[in-house]
Amino acid sequence: MPLFVLLSLYIFVIGLVFGSFLNVLIARLPRELSVVYPPSSCPQCGHRIRFYHNIPLIGFILLKGRCRDCGGKISVKYPLVELLTGVMFLLVFLKFGISLYTLKYFVFVFLLLGAGLTDVFTAADPEFECGIIPDTYTLGGAVVGVLFSFVTYPGITSSLIGAAAGFLSLWVPAFLYKKFRRQEGMGGGDIKLMMMIGAFLGYIPVYFIVFGSAIIGSLLGLPLVILKKDKNYMIPFGLFIAVAAVVYIFFEAQIMNLMLPERL
DSSP: OOHHHHHHHHHHHHHHHHHHHHHHHHHHGGGTOOSSSSOOBOTTTOOBOOGGGOSTTHHHHHTTTBOTTTOOBOOTHHHHHHHHHHHHHHHHHHHHOSSHHHHHHHHHHHHHHHHHHHHHHHHTOTTSSSOOOOHHHHHHHHHHHHHHHTTSTTOHHHHHHHHHHHHHHHHHHHHHHHHHHSSOOSOHHHHHHHHHHHHHHOSHHHHHHHHHHHHHHHHHHHHHHHHHTOTTOOOOTHHHHHHHHHHHHHTHHHHHHHHOGGGO
């Protein structure tokens, strides 16, 4: 088997492992619980999950989607999150190869997945009033993005300007909306997520990602509002922002040519 295929398989498996950890973050960070202790357990019967049943994807298949102790159904979201993370890591590797940028975008994609999926899952959970994007992803991610900018594009100046531009791009309309409509129009987590994205990518991509997330939100969010029959329903917008940022990562050249055609 060629070395490149083996390396790609290895990256995919690493992604699955990080996807398994992401499931822990999604479940615990919004509830302000430790992500280290206690060990993973069945949410229905409380029995600790055996280590060989915690193997990403394989554990779910071996258990046939049910807890070994109580027979309770295991949500399919767990293997899907693992698979999605594995695929995203693989795609990053295939695009950027063996480079520092691959490491940077591994971290960036992981944070985007965490923010977007946590927002969606908490929005769908009756325990929460609306979607939540923990500061661990956004504020912590912004710091990491700035640190990467010392050794990778876009550079420290663009990174800092990007963080400010990302924050203001949603804070200003949210402030105006609240001032004139007397109600929240954008969650603080979404605003900080854009700040994190600006820190990683610089200020120019902020414009596309805000515009792209608005389009995606209109296409997917409006039908959700109609189904909910609630015009004030708080759409988990963090997922749309994350999707737009991922699109930018993989199609940066094409998007930049559309935004700045004079560069051709």
